[in-house]
Amino acid sequence: MIEIEKLEKTYRRGDGTPVTALRDVSFKIEAGEFVTVRGASGSGKSSLLNIIGCLDTPTSGTYRLVGEDVSGYSDEQRSHLRCRRIGFVFQSFNLLPRTTALENVEVPALYSGERVDERKAAALLERVGLAERGGHFVSELSGGEQQRVAIARALMNDPPLLLADEPTGNLDSAAGESIMHLLTELHAEGRTIIVVTHDEATAAHAGRELLIRDGIIAMDRLQVAASAQVPR
C-alpha cells in the first residue's frame, strides 16, 4: 500500500535557514494494516502525514502509494490522488459549518467526477451510527458525532487508505474511545488505516506502531492490538 524510501523533507524558515523535518525515513505499510504513527510535536510526524496524505511532496526520496511513485506529482495530480485514494480525518473534524451532516459526507463526491450518490452518503452515515442525524446541521452535533460524520465523509469515495490525524485529540475520553472502536471496526472490515497521534493509549489500538523522533523512525514494532479485544 505504502512504500517510503529514504524520504527527506527540508523546509526553509522565514530567514532562509533550512530546517530538516524528516531525514532518511523508510518503511512499508501493507494493505489491511492498522498503524499508528506516534511522536511528540515537532518530531516531524505532521510533515510525514502531509506527505503520506499527498498534501505535500518530499524534498528527496520516493513515496509509492498503491504501487505508484507519487513523489514528483503536481498539485493537480495530488488533488486527484487525495480524492480517490485517501480519506482524511482531522483532529478538529473540519466539517463545513452551516451545512448538514449529509451534505458534508457528500463533499468528496463533488470532486470525483461522478454523480453525487445521496443514498451512499446516507448509508455511510448509518454505518458510523448517525442514521437519524443526516439532516442536522453540524452545529447541532456533539464532538463525537461530528468526528463520525468526518469519518463517513472520508469513506465517501471508497479510498484504499484512511488517514486520521489525532482523531481523538478534541474529544473526551469516552467519545475518543468510541471513535477508536469505530476505526478498529473499519479496519476489521479490511481497510488500511493510519492514525497519527502523540497519545500512547490511542496508539495501543493499532497492530503496529511507528515512533518518530527528530525526523527519523525511532521504533517500528508490532503489538497486540487493543482491537483484538474488541468483540466483532
Add this chain to the structure above:
Amino acid sequence: MRIGRVIVLSLRTLARNPLRSLSMMLGVTIGIASLTAMASIGESTRQETLRQFKRMVGSYDVVNIVPGAASTRGMPSLTTVEPSLKFTDAAAIAAEIKGVRQVAEVQNAFDIDVKYREKATVSAIYGVSPNWLEMRDYFIESGEIISAEDNASLARVAVIGQDIVTGLFPDEDPLGKQVRIGNVPFLVKGVLVSRGAGPGGSSLDGIIFIPVLTASKRLFNRDFLTTITAQLDDPDRPEAVVEAISALLRERHGIVPPGEDDFTIANARANAEQIAEVGSTLGTVMTGVAVIAMIIGGTVIMSLMLIAVSERRREIGVRRAVGATRSDVMLQFLVEAATVSVLGGIAGIALGIGGATLAAMRQALPVALIWETIGIAVLVSVGIGLVFGLQPAWKAANIDPIDALRS
C-alpha cells in the same frame, strides 16, 4: 466538478449569508435596473414619437418637395414660401422620374376665416389633388372624399376636419351645408376621421380640404404650390429618386451649382427617425448612472468575496484535502460571484421593466419590452461577476491546504 452542482453549491452558500449576498447584489441591481429602464423608456418614447409623426404625415413612403432652401423653417404655406414650385413641376416629376409611383399637389394656407351662418372659426385650408388624401391616409367618417372630377371641374366642395365640425356645426349635420371660406362659398361634401394630436401635441383636426385646382383658381388665385408630394416605389431606398428629382427641378428652374436650390426635398421617414432619436440626454445620464453603479457593484462583489475567501480558508482547505483541485476552487468562487451578480441583474431587470412600465403608463406611452436589452443585461451581469470575481477566486485557489487546515 459539474457546473450544475457548482451553481447549486453557490446558491446554498449565498442563501446562508443573505445580508452579504444582498449587499453584493445591490450595485448590480441598480445598474441593470437603470440600463433596462432607460432602454425601455427610450424605446417607448421613440415608438410614440414615430406614431405621432406618422399620424401627421400619414405614411412614410413619400418625399415632400417644398419651395425654398433647406434653411427655411416651419410648415410651408402660401404666405411664407417663394413661388418657385409650379403645377408643371409636379407634372414633370410624375412624367419623367423613375421610381415615383404618383405625385400629388398641395396649396395650403393657415388661419383662414371660415363661416357658417353666424358662426365663425379659423382653419388651415389645404388645396390638394385627390390622390394626396389617399397617400396620406386621410379617411372620411361621413359623406364623400374629394374626387378627380371635383378637381377637374374646379368644384367648390370641401371636406372638413373634426375641429371644424365642433366649431361650426355643434348641433347639425354638416353634410350638404354651405360654408364660406374667405368669403367664397363651398359645399361640405365630407367629414374626416379624427387624427388626434401631432408630435407637438396640437390637434391635427383643424383642417379643411378642397380640390387643389379650385384653391388655385377660385380661392387663393396663386399658381404655385406649397408642397409636391411624391410617392416612391421603394421607400427604403429613396436616395436615387431624391437625386433625380433634384436634378430635374434644377434643370427646370435653371439652377447651376454652386447656385442654391430654390426647393427642399424632405424624406418623411428620415425626418421621423431623426426626431425620434432626439431627446436622449436623459438616456446619456442614465447610461452613466448604470455604468457607475455596475462598477461600484462589481467592486463591492470583489471586496466582499475577498473577505469571504479569508473567512472560508478552512473550508477551502477541507475541499482541497478531500480532492478539490485549484481549478475546482477557482470555479466555485467564480461561479459564486457570477451567480450573485446574475441574481442582482435579474432583480434589476424586474425593477427596471417595472419602473419603465409604470412611467410609460403614467405618460400614456406604449409599453416597450425589449428582449435584446434583457439578454444584454443578463450577459452584462454575468460579465461583472466573472471579472470582479476573478481576483477573489484566484486568491482562493492559491490557498495552501496545509496552512488552511492548520489554522
